[in-house]
Amino acid sequence: MSVILAGAGCGSPRLLTIAARDCISRADHIVYDRLIHPDILQLAPSGCVFHAVGKRESRHTMPQREINELLIKLGRGGGTVVRLKGGDPFVFGRGGEEAMALESAGLDWSAVPGVSSALGGASSVGLPVTHRDSSSSVSLLAAHRRHDRGDGVSEPELRRIMESGTGALYMGASSFSKLSARLLEMGKSPDTAVTVVVWGGWGRARRLDGTLLEMNGISKSSGLPAPAVIYLGGTAGINLLPHRGPLAGLQIAVCRPYPECWDTGRALEELGADCYGLPLLSLVPIEPDGSEKTAQAMQTIRDADWLVLTSPRGPAELKRVVRDMRLISGKVAAIGEGTAAALRRIGIEPDLVAAGNSRDLASLLREAVKPGESVVFARNERASDASEEAARAAGASVKSVHTYRMMPRDVPGLDIMREQWESCGLDAIIFGSSAMAEAYSGTIGRDFGARLIAWGAPCAETVERVLGRKPLVLPAPDMDGLLSVLRRLRDA
Numbered sequence: 001m002s003v004i005l006a007g008a009g010c011g012s013p014r015l016l017t018i019a020a021r022d023c024i025s026r027a028d029h030i031v032y033d034r035l036i037h038p039d040i041l042q043l044a045p046s047g048c049v050f051h052a053v054g055k056r057e058s059r060h061t062m063p064q065r066e067i068n069e070l071l072i073k074l075g076r077g078g079g080t081v082v083r084l085k086g087g088d089p090f091v092f093g094r095g096g097e098e099a100m101a102l103e104s105a106g107l108d109w110s111a112v113p114g115v116s117s118a119l120g121g122a123s124s125v126g127l128p129v130t131h132r133d134s135s136s137s138v139s140l141l142a143a144h145r146r147h148d149r150g151d152g153v154s155e156p157e158l159r160r161i162m163e164s165g166t167g168a169l170y171m172g173a174s175s176f177s178k179l180s181a182r183l184l185e186m187g188k189s190p191d192t193a194v195t196v197v198v199w200g201g202w203g204r205a206r207r208l209d210g211t212l213l214e215m216n217g218i219s220k221s222s223g224l225p226a227p228a229v230i231y232l233g234g235t236a237g238i239n240l241l242p243h244r245g246p247l248a249g250l251q252i253a254v255c256r257p258y259p260e261c262w263d264t265g266r267a268l269e270e271l272g273a274d275c276y277g278l279p280l281l282s283l284v285p286i287e288p289d290g291s292e293k294t295a296q297a298m299q300t301i302r303d304a305d306w307l308v309l310t311s312p313r314g315p316a317e318l319k320r321v322v323r324d325m326r327l328i329s330g331k332v333a334a335i336g337e338g339t340a341a342a343l344r345r346i347g348i349e350p351d352l353v354a355a356g357n358s359r360d361l362a363s364l365l366r367e368a369v370k371p372g373e374s375v376v377f378a379r380n381e382r383a384s385d386a387s388e389e390a391a392r393a394a395g396a397s398v399k400s401v402h403t404y405r406m407m408p409r410d411v412p413g414l415d416i417m418r419e420q421w422e423s424c425g426l427d428a429i430i431f432g433s434s435a436m437a438e439a440y441s442g443t444i445g446r447d448f449g450a451r452l453i454a455w456g457a458p459c460a461e462t463v464e465r466v467l468g469r470k471p472l473v474l475p476a477p478d479m480d481g482l483l484s485v486l487r488r489l490r491d492a
Contacts, residue, residue, distance in 0.1 A: 003075045003102055004082045005089040007114015008036040010121050011201025012269045016040060019112045020084075028079030030412075031070060035086035035227060038413025039265060039277045042258055050412045064094060068101035075107040088116040092142050092170045118168040118229050121200015125207040126240030127231065129166050135234030137165035143172035143179065153179060162188055166234025173226040177219035180212055183232075188212060193237030198228045203274040204249050204424060209237055245272025246483075247490055251425055253278055253417070253450070255440050256432035257313065257406070260338075264430070267479065268486070274424075276417050280439035281406040283313050285320060286381060297401050298322055304330045304376035306369060306396070309350075310361065310383055312338040317403035318378045319346045330376075333368070335361045335387075336477055356477025357456030358383075362390035371395030381405035382435065386458070406435055408443070426450040428489055430482065431471070434462035441466035453485055 004023045009015035024043045034054025053062040074081045089095030089111055102109040118140055122129050129138045139160050141153055161167040190213035199205045250273040254261045258279035265275030301322055307330050309315055325347050332348055334340040336356035343350050352368055354361035365387055375391040381402040391398045426448040431437040432455045452471035454460035463471040474481035
């Protein structure tokens with residue numbers, strides 16, 4: 001039995017530590033806040049139970065006392081409990097309070113640090129928190145205290161900001177007008193530099209720079225945006241320009257199975273976007289009914305003149321059914337480079353690789369297959385019939401061996417995604433297949449005003465049918481094709 005207080009970092013899951021990823025991957029329960037990146041929850045194992053306890057300034061989903069009680073209850077229940085917090089659990093994450101509650105209850109706990117928003121968020125927008133010419137110290141301060149111990153920053157802490165170094169103020173956007181007025185009254189120069197970093201660490205991160213007097217005026221008139229860390233004095237105002245990538249700031253949802261949605265999302269985040277994986281369907285292996293049918297399926301695949309794989313998930317399921325790849329004697333065709341790469345991982349070099357959708361595969365099969373040959377599709381239970389029809393038109397004998405099916409699944413963190421799409425917008429939704437488009441329509445429905453992007457022409461037809469709008473179609477069904485479309489969106 002253990003409870004792990006783990007930091008999720010700030011923004012992209014690429015900032016997650018290896019230690020945090022390891023404990024999430026074996027978690028039986030995850031208790032999470034609303035400022036984590038929701039995709040991190042997809043790293044949890046099947047059967048993990050998720051508990052949303054996120055706080056907003058104006059509304060607490062669960063008071064801290066009840067969170068402590070939940071952690072104690074889960075900790076006593078056995079298994080691995082991960083308390084997942086944005087940033088670092090011990091930097092204004094109330095990790096200390098939770099650790100004390102667990103100790104008082106006689107429970108073991110451990111901590112995994114995370115990239116804090118004060119440090120990681122600042123670097124994401126080109127603000128060094130120390131600099132030999134500007135500041136040799138950093139003070140981390142919280143704008144809010146426990147209600148029974150007074151509210152706001154204490155007088156000694158304000159004096160610390162007055163003296164020197166960089167002050168990094170957490171949770172201060174709503175109260176900055178009062179705090180800045182106090183600093184001005186205490187004699188802090190109205191020309192003191194102030195930098196406000198909003199959504200630090202995310203692709204949508206941005207900064208506001210001005211003087212203490214100017215920020216006081218903005219805070220009074222329209223308020224400062226949140227979530228934010230406010231930097232005062234010291235290095236505040238230094239504005240370096242880190243490369244943000246060609247997709248900087250784009251908000252993108254990726255409807256593909258896991259791990260494809262994860263891999264696509266992290267690749268796009270390296271180019272500056274914020275990505276949300278929507279693995280709305282998951283693979284369920286199909287076991288042939290009885291040993292005789294298993295033997296028949298294996299023999300059908302082994303005797304085929306052509307064996308056709310129609311998705312990157314197919315090769316692993318093929319290996320599960322056939323077991324010994326050396327027994328496959330016919331030629332092998334694959335749809336797209338992703339499927340071809342998956343075949344190579346199980347020791348098969350494809351003889352034919354289509355560009356990436358069922359129509360391309362159908363065209364190649366029509367040319368390659370000879371009359372009288374046997375063609376076997378090892379595939380999803382539900383897939384396009386276009387390539388099968390093309391093989392029949394070429395005079396082949398066609399059979400399908402269904403090795404897996406795609407079934408609806410719950411997506412953890414969908415509550416966070418919806419909230420962020422409402423507040424920050426959504427620029428694009430990528431659909432990797434017709435089945436994913438249908439699953440999105442049935443599960444989420446709304447498109448949040450985003451541009452719709454289809455991986456290929458058959459998928460585009462389904463997107464238009466279920467969502468009522470014509471999508472953009474990738475010029476090539478691969479990452480290069482996707483990037484070309486997204487760059488056009490970014491530049492529009």
